[in-house]
Amino acid sequence: MSEPVPTTPALELQGLSKRYGNFTALHAVDLSIRPGEIFALLGPNGAGKTTLIGSVCGLVKKSAGTMRVFGKDLDQDPVGPRYQVGLVPQEINFDPFFSVAESLRIQQGFYGQKRDDARVDEVLTALNLQSKKDSLTRALSGGMKRRLLIAKALVHRPRLVFLDEPTAGVDVELRRDLWTYVRKIASEGTTIVLTTHYLEEAEELADRVGIINEGRLLMVEDKDTILRRFGEKRLVVTFSEKLPALPPAGQRFSASLSPDGRTLTYVERENCAPSGELLRSLYADGLPISEVETRRPRLEDVLIEILRGRPMQAA
Numbered sequence: 001m002s003e004p005v006p007t008t009p010a011l012e013l014q015g016l017s018k019r020y021g022n023f024t025a026l027h028a029v030d031l032s033i034r035p036g037e038i039f040a041l042l043g044p045n046g047a048g049k050t051t052l053i054g055s056v057c058g059l060v061k062k063s064a065g066t067m068r069v070f071g072k073d074l075d076q077d078p079v080g081p082r083y084q085v086g087l088v089p090q091e092i093n094f095d096p097f098f099s100v101a102e103s104l105r106i107q108q109g110f111y112g113q114k115r116d117d118a119r120v121d122e123v124l125t126a127l128n129l130q131s132k133k134d135s136l137t138r139a140l141s142g143g144m145k146r147r148l149l150i151a152k153a154l155v156h157r158p159r160l161v162f163l164d165e166p167t168a169g170v171d172v173e174l175r176r177d178l179w180t181y182v183r184k185i186a187s188e189g190t191t192i193v194l195t196t197h198y199l200e201e202a203e204e205l206a207d208r209v210g211i212i213n214e215g216r217l218l219m220v221e222d223k224d225t226i227l228r229r230f231g232e233k234r235l236v237v238t239f240s241e242k243l244p245a246l247p248p249a250g251q252r253f254s255a256s257l258s259p260d261g262r263t264l265t266y267v268e269r270e271n272c273a274p275s276g277e278l279l280r281s282l283y284a285d286g287l288p289i290s291e292v293e294t295r296r297p298r299l300e301d302v303l304i305e306i307l308r309g310r311p312m313q314a315a
């Protein structure tokens, strides 16, 4: 069989650094984003996410390093490759005196494209804004403005899209619409880089996750791998009567009993016995079980652990 042909990364950063005066916001970041993937860049406030995105989009002047978009070095051609990029910024940035459709057509022109009303309609429909097509942008509600920001970032059919907290402060419906649309365009080959403080959003969408803190990229990993290796699955068993002590099965599995004797908790880490085995033993011992709850690993817990400095377990 022939070797797979190496694909050009959608985005490749090498040693990307940014200093604001004496403060270093990005410390020599190396990152490669695969074409067609949904990549979530996660980290606390001030970690450097917007600075990284701004550097690629030409809004922030990097201090050092190289950036390539689909193989093209942005130092050699700062304009051409950026036509392939779309950005949904955190802040609303459109002219309030244009209508929704006009502001999308202006965006097409800005990216050197011919007027394409069919594309404008397609994006407006996908983001549920069709009924506001002729409204002035200043007459939109906050959530609609956010929908328009997303439409603006996508109307020129970018191959690489940055979504910088796209659903901050928006309702559940838009969040769901956006997730559906993001999945659709990713399945058609668009590369997505997402930052979000809603870790549920990253959990839902991302193929891979990068964790950044204080300007340093701490980890890049497949989402499923990170959840499996880092996350904890928990079994919580509630008893209808108080237990005087941790039952023998609980002891064998190193579970813990709450001080009131009514709740047993088992943390199932990788390579530990499955929680189902413990549950079977508890039933077999005839314990008065009234409720059983399992909690799957969450990205939120993983992020907290990594930011606290817990090393990742070996595969």
Ligand SMILES: Nc1ncnc2c1ncn2[C@@H]1O[C@H](COP(=O)(O)OP(=O)(O)OP(=O)(O)O)[C@@H](O)[C@H]1O
Pocket (backbone or CB within 6 Å): 020, 023, 025, 043, 044, 045, 046, 047, 048, 049, 050, 051, 052
């Ligand atoms: N123009 C600027 N001048 C000075 N410092 C800046 C400037 N822009 C950003 N910073 C600093 O750089 C650091 C990274 O900021 P950045 O906005 O990239 O973080 P972020 O990860 O996007 O945070 P958030 O999740 O809050 O949006 C912060 O400490 C911020 O105060």
